[in-house]
Amino acid sequence: xxxxxxxxxxxxxxxxxxxxxxxxxxxxxxxxxxxxxxxxxxxxxxxxxxxxxxxxxxxxxxxxxxxxxxxxxxxxxxxxxxxxxxxxxxxxxxxxxx
Amino acid sequence: xxxxxxxxxxxxxxxxxxxxxxxxxxxxxxxxxxxxxxxxxxxxxxxxxxxxxxxxxxxxxxxxxxxxxxxxxxxxxxxxxxxxxxxxxxxxxxxxxxxxxxxxxxxxxxxxxxxxxxxxxxxxxxxxxxxxxxxxxxxxxxxxxxxxxxxxxxxxxxxxxxxxxxxxxxxxxxxxxxxxxxxxxxxxxxxxxxxxxxxxxxxxxxxxxxxxxxxxxxxxxxxxxxxxxxxxxxxxxxxxxxxxxxxxxxxxxxxxxxxxxxxxxxxxxxxxxxxxxxxxxxxxxxxxxxxxxxxxxxxxxxxxxxxxxxxxxxxxxxxxxxxxxxxxxxxxxxxxxxxxxxxxxxxxxxxxxxxxxxxxxxxxxxxxxxxxxxxxxxxxxxxxxxxxxxxxxxxxxxxxxxxxxxxxxxxxxxxxxxxxxxxxxxxxxxxxxxxxxxxxxxxxxxxxxxxxxxxxxxxxxxxxxxxxxxxxxx
Numbered sequence: 001x002x003x004x005x006x007x008x009x010x011x012x013x014x015x016x017x018x019x020x021x022x023x024x025x026x027x028x029x030x031x032x033x034x035x036x037x038x039x040x041x042x043x044x045x046x047x048x049x050x051x052x053x054x055x056x057x058x059x060x061x062x063x064x065x066x067x068x069x070x071x072x073x074x075x076x077x078x079x080x081x082x083x084x085x086x087x088x089x090x091x092x093x094x095x096x097x098x
Numbered sequence: 099x100x101x102x103x104x105x106x107x108x109x110x111x112x113x114x115x116x117x118x119x120x121x122x123x124x125x126x127x128x129x130x131x132x133x134x135x136x137x138x139x140x141x142x143x144x145x146x147x148x149x150x151x152x153x154x155x156x157x158x159x160x161x162x163x164x165x166x167x168x169x170x171x172x173x174x175x176x177x178x179x180x181x182x183x184x185x186x187x188x189x190x191x192x193x194x195x196x197x198x199x200x201x202x203x204x205x206x207x208x209x210x211x212x213x214x215x216x217x218x219x220x221x222x223x224x225x226x227x228x229x230x231x232x233x234x235x236x237x238x239x240x241x242x243x244x245x246x247x248x249x250x251x252x253x254x255x256x257x258x259x260x261x262x263x264x265x266x267x268x269x270x271x272x273x274x275x276x277x278x279x280x281x282x283x284x285x286x287x288x289x290x291x292x293x294x295x296x297x298x299x300x301x302x303x304x305x306x307x308x309x310x311x312x313x314x315x316x317x318x319x320x321x322x323x324x325x326x327x328x329x330x331x332x333x334x335x336x337x338x339x340x341x342x343x344x345x346x347x348x349x350x351x352x353x354x355x356x357x358x359x360x361x362x363x364x365x366x367x368x369x370x371x372x373x374x375x376x377x378x379x380x381x382x383x384x385x386x387x388x389x390x391x392x393x394x395x396x397x398x399x400x401x402x403x404x405x406x407x408x409x410x411x412x413x414x415x416x417x418x419x420x421x422x423x424x425x426x427x428x429x430x431x432x433x434x435x436x437x438x439x440x441x442x443x444x445x446x447x448x449x450x451x452x453x454x455x456x457x458x459x460x461x462x463x464x465x466x467x468x469x470x471x472x473x474x475x476x477x478x479x480x481x482x483x484x485x486x487x488x489x490x491x492x493x494x495x496x497x498x499x500x501x502x503x504x505x506x507x508x509x510x511x512x513x514x515x516x517x518x519x520x521x522x523x524x525x526x527x528x529x530x531x532x533x534x535x536x537x538x539x540x541x542x543x544x545x546x547x548x549x550x551x552x553x554x555x556x557x558x559x560x561x562x563x564x565x566x567x568x569x570x571x572x
Contacts, residue, residue, distance in 0.1 A: 015307055016442075018446075020451070032455060035517075045472070052474030053468060082422055082427065083428070
């Protein structure tokens with residue numbers, strides 16, 4: 001396993017939407033490398049004709065009748081949000097300013 | 099001490115004891131020990147008294163409140179309870195009150211149980227010691243200088259300290275069985291899909307399963323019978339009737355074929371007293387009429403490596419929802435991406451961030467097939483190897499944990515050492531099978547040791563029979 005670089009850890013933090021501090025990035029670079037080395041023990045196993053298992057049950061396409069049933073009470077749900085307005089979740093600007 | 103759940107429920111249903119008196123007794127125990135143990139994030143004493151009064155009123159009206167009538171129960175704080183704070187021991191959910199209740203909680207309430215507390219856990223169930231809680235660690239009732247195990251350490255400690263005869267936990271890689279072993283109580287990881295996950299806050303959805311803690315094997319069967327069964331709110335719950343387990347727990351092991359799993363007793367880090375307990379358990383089962391061999395499940399030794407790719411990968415995806423938009427805390431930012439990233443850095447603790455990073459890495463372009471793809475193929479190998487073993491054997495045997503409860507802080511600086519404490523429990527989750535941890539004597543420093551009985555998918559009946567014989571043999 002090649003060494004995990006600080007730049008890779010920064011990239012992964014961006015993908016994971018984590019605003020890590022410098023200390024955290026340094027710490028995680030060292031720790032993740034050790035854990036990935038252990039995980040890499042399985043890299044050597046010959047699995048070329050083995051199908052992957054994503055789920056332990058053989059369930060596919062669980063269907064049900066398309067009937068209207070009560071959903072969660074909107075006011076109760078919005079009351080738990082950090083910010084809401086007019087029956088919707090309120091967030092900071094998503095698109096760039098005009 | 100006020101007896102086990104079966105006795106309590108029988109006494110309350112018969113009107114011999116009032117549910118109110120039972121719950122007051124348990125609340126007094128909580129009051130006496132909670133300052134030292136910190137097993138609970140929230141003690142729901144008022145609601146518990148009200149629920150107990152409702153049970154007593156039903157009995158007075160001549161109604162049957164159900165098989166758990168008046169039995170106090172502790173709930174892991176990753177099970178949603180409508181209007182009652184549910185934190186996952188994370189700052190990111192502090193103050194959140196769910197708008198709905200988990201199916202398992204609905205079912206225990208409908209059976210007459212009386213929830214007394216939301217119990218502490220490793221943040222988002224990620225850990226093996228309950229030290230990763232944002233609200234401080236739980237201590238082991240058998241020795242408060244030691245951890246209770248994890249991640250369901252609060253539930254295990256609550257049962258061991260007689261806060262309640264029953265508790266619910268969740269098990270993704272051993273999070274019920276390992277703390278049960280370390281605290282000296284019974285803990286069950288049911289077959290994947292036997293119990294609804296609706297309202298269990300997701301960690302790794304293909305591995306997570308809710309299950310019981312109890313002081314006796316029969317009590318664990320009683321609770322599992324209440325929570326098991328199909329739920330239309332969880333499409334991955336098995337759509338078949340549940341065969342009650344309690345009526346068969348005493349059927350013995352005569353003629354059963356059992357084997358100790360080589361790979362789960364070999365390798366470094368196993369304390370000799372633990373391996374000795376497994377040997378003694380094997381002799382006890384032989385004496386009761388079973389045969390006990392050794393069997394190899396070769397790929398089980400790769401379980402830990404595969405698990406620490408698959409579980410973090412699923413977690414990184416599941417925990418994407420904590421973005422400061424719909425629930426929990428928010429740290430402001432000038433745009434939404436900055437707000438998301440700051441909220442997540444401030445709200446998650448170190449272990450959760452570590453696993454999100456690990457999972458994101460394993461799923462990222464260039465590494466997906468080498469890590470996640472390979473781990474999924476190894477998962478298939480593990481399932482195949484167990485299938486071969488179960489062609490010859492009805493149940494398998496191993497330690498639950500390689501060691502007894504360790505000191506607080508002993509493994510917190512070394513994540514990998516902590517992960518290794520789940521080496522015996524992880525293969526069951528990867529396979530989607532069932533397993534139970536039964537207290538079996540004492541190990542280092544007189545601390546409890548757990549023996550694990552493993553069974554194939556929906557093999558709970560045999561598993562409970564074996565566990566019951568082990569319990570009786572001591």
